[in-house]
Amino acid sequence: MELNRIVIGIFLICQMTSVAAKENNGRNRSSNNRLRLPTQVQPINYKIKLQPYVGINNTVDGHVEIEIRALRAISRIRLHMTKIFIKPRGIKLISTDNSESIAIRGTKKEPRRDFITIRLRDRLVASSTYTLIIDFTSKLNYEPKGFYTSTYWEQDDRQRYVAATQFWPALARNSFPCFDEPALKATFDVFLARQEHMTALSNMPLLESTPIPQQPGWYWDQFATTVPMSTYLVAFLITEFLNRTLEGNEGSRVTAWTRGEILDQTQHSLDVCERGINYFEEYFGIELSIPKIDMVGLPLTAHNAMENWGLITFSESSFVYSTSESTAASKQESAELVTHEVAHQWFGNLVSITWWTDLWLSEGFSTYMSNVAIDKMFPSWQVLDQFVVTRLQTVMAVDSLLNSHPVSTTVQDPAKIHEVFDEIPYSKGASIIRMMSHILSESTLREGLSNYLDRFKFKNAAQDDLWETLTVTALKSGSLPHGMTVKEIMDTWTLQPGYPVITIERPDNYTATIKQTRFYLSMLENNGNNGISEEDLRWYIPITFTDQNYPYFVHTKPRTWLRPQDDQLTVTGLPSRDKWAIFNLQQTGYFRVNYDSANWELLIEQLLRDHTVFPESNRAQIIDDSLNLARAGILSYTVALNVTKYLYREEAYTPWLAALNNLRYIDVMLRSTPQYGAFQDYLRWLVEPIISRVGLEENKEDPLVQQLLRMLLDEWACKLEHPACLAMADDLLKRFSNKSTLTLDGNVGGAYCVAVQRGGREAWLAVWKLFRQTPNTVRRDALGQALGCTTYAWLINMQLQSDLQGMDLVDALRWIRQTELGRYIAWFYVWNNRRTLIRRPQIFPTIIQTVAKDFYNDHHRFMLSAILEQVDPETGRLLSGVTATVASNQKWHLRSYSVIQLWLAETGFSIQIDLH
Incomplete structure (x- = not known):
């Protein structure tokens, strides 16, 4: 073990110069960035001894010994520390060479900067090693930051305690003095009392x-020396949890820890974790670098999960899965979450980012690779088809707003990383990696990623390091066009916000011209002065296409490229203009496609004649592109709604999900207008055949993707008052009145x-009782949605006054506002309590975004402006995006309402009332 420490230390020292050079020369470190540590000291090893008095007084006695190497002759050492109290004479510095x-x-x-600077009487000798010793005390936090504590109850009704860590992104400094930046890797020897x-x-x-000694009933636990790792991945846990391993797998490296009552619900996560490890080891050709993984379901967490190396923590509800009570969606979501964290053991842990600017290198790859792994483990789930809607199309909606940001975004202050910690690094990052896989080929990307992980293992890397490795691999395999590099292509996707829409014009037979421009969900976005020249926002766009004569959708490698410097591109090899052509096969490219009117009509005709000619992903693409283009004012709603007509015959989940995700916006915008009834009639006509085929009764024996479809249809069948839903509701009302035992059918x-x-008051109170009793977040959300459906204003107000805190209030407002009555009550609750809510900045922005996102008239804008005038500039x-959204909604009504009204009437869905 000691020899290993020495070898690892030498290895780290050899890497110091290159890391420092990257930090000083790269775009991640600014010369005037006073929030970063100076590159004068390199940590090699930490020896950490902590004695937390969990459940006693929640204080911590701490001792840390940090082996460091001076990179220069310096007379001061600066490191991170906050909420820590150094004991009197609690700092020592000893030379490793002579023990002086x-x-x-x-x-x-x-x-303000979380720094402590230790000033020395003499200068340290450059390239020499020293041991910095600090004795300190601290307290366990009561919120999930740093080293924190929480409580839980077991079946014996005894309150128990747990202490756990959440060090991402820069909270290790709350637990022990350290060099708390991701590039400053070291090994760790941990002792916990x-x-x-x-x-x-x-x-x-x-x-x-x-x-x-002298502390009966107390023990020191010493753990093996870690591999070189960043401080944010260090983890501790002290608990009374029980554990289990994978049944029937004696050699499993995975253990699950939870409170005893739910331990038997960890089998699914254990299986997924073990299979995920095996898959990634084979895929990358690199073994898991640590001997075990503990997975812990915690009652209190800051995030759904945290990828600590070898000790992954989860929120309890995201971790467990009950075959009898959990939904099909929660089964898939827990699998994706577990596999995501396992993928982090390579992306983020084995190779860590140099700085938070490239967060997407960790989160984007873990998101994408988890989907690839699950597709191999559970092919019937069709997760890569779902990816097109759940990841790519979903993040496109966010990325088409003016306030979007690049995948790779400069972050100076780790405390502000949460401002860019959104779907962009996760889902856009994953989407452009998927695009890159089709550009280079899956085999080339796989080889390139293996080379990247092997080259930078136990080290840090930046975006350009990945581009360089992939370019070398791609040139070797012949996957890149002559003269192009991965960096040249991919920088246009990672360093710019937003994405393009390509416009296809077919002026004559056999050819098409293609142009690109940035896509905004509302053209209002493009009218503002955002400081960015639209002419500068151009992308390297991979062009794939097929046509009616040869409908072959498998060849997703680019046939040509639309480059940033090209005003337009001419494509040949198309059929005559009376045959359709389709671009962006399987929606592998991260962009939208708009056609001329003739080609749109041909695509619509094909969908109505035989939609199965197009694969599910392209059917979802046609739906999503057309409805978003119409919402943006680029395409007529007459065309977009004609696209949806074919859904009457659609049976696949992914196109239905894409359609209903988009039709939801129209549904909300029309909700209080005279055309809402006609629009509901159209939707009811669309979903009737698929509801008749699939049914609404839960059947856990069905394929998971069909269960997901049923969950989606259940929501809309009930929204549209379908007879099948009304019958189920009537049965529930009988059970409410008979005081029968109620459980929520998950799907x-x-x-x-x-x-x-x-059901009025009695039904609401029955669901309220269920809601208060369930610990499962998926079921709790479904029940919360049901509570918000009441037509009794006094019940809604009673719920709002039930001592709601934090996200509970946000959730309650989200549930309440789904009805017309609830929308008004939710808004007036915010209006009447605005002064109090403004003083809660951790939830106030989310509350405003929740209650105001579908405002669309002058009165709404006036009241929203009146509130926003009272907030601080930050x-x-x-x-600011909420204000833009309201303006966009108002513009939508002026532009689109009459078009939809006319289309509904011409399609046969019009409600006429004789008022005379």
Whole structure:
């Protein structure tokens, strides 16, 4: 073990110069960035000893020894520390070469920057090593930041305690003094003190437990030395949880830890984790770099999961899966979450980002690779088809707004990383990686990623390091056009916000011209002065296409390129103009496609004649592109709604999901207008055949993707008052009145909404009781949605006054506003409590975004402006997108309402009322 430490230390030292050079020369470090540590000291190893008094007084006695190397002759050492109290005479510095103490002149704390500077009497010798020793005390937090504590209850009704860590992105400094930046990797020797009835866990396996002298019932647990890792991946856990391993797999490296009551619900996650490890080891040709993975379901977390190396933490509800109570969606979501965190053991842990600017290198790759792995483990789930809608199309909606940001976004202050910690690095990052896989070929990308991981293992990398490795691999395999590099192509997708729409014009037979421009969901977005020249926003766009004569959708490698410097591109090899052509095969490219009117009509005719000619992903693409182009004012709603007519015969989940995601906006915009009834009639006509075929009764024996389709149809059948839903709601009402035992059928929650609407006070109180009792977040959300369906204003107000805090209030407002009555009550609650809510900046922006996102008239804009005038500039900046959305909605009504009204009438869906 000691030899390993020395070898790893030498290895780290050899990498210091290159890391420092990257930091100083790269775009990630600015010469005047006073929030970053100076590159003068390199940590090599930490020896951390912590004794947390969990459930006693929640204080922590701490001791850390940091082996460092001076990169220069310096007289001060700066590192991170916050909410830590150094004991009197608690700092020592010892030369590793001769064991002599280095005199300390004093210390200086800079709380605003989380720095402590240790001033020395003499300069350190460049390239020499030293040991910095600090004795300190701290307290366990009560919120999930740093080293924190929470409580839970077991079946014996005894309250129990757990202490856990959440160090991402820069919170290790709350637990022990450290160099808390991702590039400053080191090894860690962890010692945790615990009481004998508790268990301690850390990143590595337990080496030994020894009694603590003069403290009966206490033990020191020593863990094996870690591999080189960033501080944000260090993890501790002290708990009374129980554990289990994978049944029937003696050699499993995976253990699950939860409270005993739900331990039997971890089998699914254990299986997925073990299979995920095996898949990634084979895929990358690189073994898991640590000997075990503990997965822990915690009652209190900051995020759904955290990828700590070897000790992955999850929110309890995201981790467990019950075959009897959980939904099909939660089964898939938990699998994706577990596999995402397993993928992080390579992307993010084995190779870490140099700085938070390239967060997408960690999150985007883990998101994409988790989908690839699940597609191999559970092919019947069709997750790569779903990806087109759930990831690519979903993030496109966010990325088409003016306030979007690039995938690779400069982050100076780690405390502000949450401002860019959204769907862009996750889902856009994953989407452009998927695009890159089709550009280079899956085999080339796989080889390139293996080379990248092997080249930078136990080190840090930036975006350009990946581009360089992939270019070398692609040139070797012949996957790149002559003279092009991966960096040249992909920088246009990672360093710019937004994405393009390509316009296809077919002026004559056999050819087409293609142009690109940035797509905005509302053309209002393009009218503002955002400081960006639209002429500068151009992309390298891979062009794939097929046609009616030879409808071959498998060849997704680019046939040609529309380059940033090209005003337009002419494509040949198309059929005559009376045959359709389709571009962006399987929607592998991260862009939208708009056609001339003749080609749109040909595509619509084909959908109505035989939609199965197009694969599911392209059917979803045609739907999503047309409805978003219409919403943006680029394409007539007459064309877009004609596209949806074929859905009467559609049976696949992915196109239905794309359609209903988009039709939801029209549904909301028309909700209080005279045309809402006609639009509902059209939707009811569309979904009737698929509801008749699939039904609404839950059947867990069906393929998972069909269960997902049923969940989607249940929601809309109940929204549209379909007889099948009304019958289920009536059955629920009988059970409410008979005081029968109620459980929520996981995949069909919409009937509860209708039952609450029709059942009055008694039904609402029955669902409220269920809501208060369930710990499962998926079921809790379904029940919360049902509570919001009531038509009794006093019940809604009673719920709003039930001491709601934090996200509970946000959720309640989200549930309440789904009805017309609820929308008004939710808004007036915010209006009447605006002064109080403004003083809660952690939730206020989310609340405004929740209640105001479908406002569309002058009165709405006036009241929203009146609130926003009272907020601070930072909050105002965060909410600028809401104001733009309201203006966009208003413009939509002026432009699109009459078009939709006419289309509905011409299609045979018009409600006429004789008012005389």
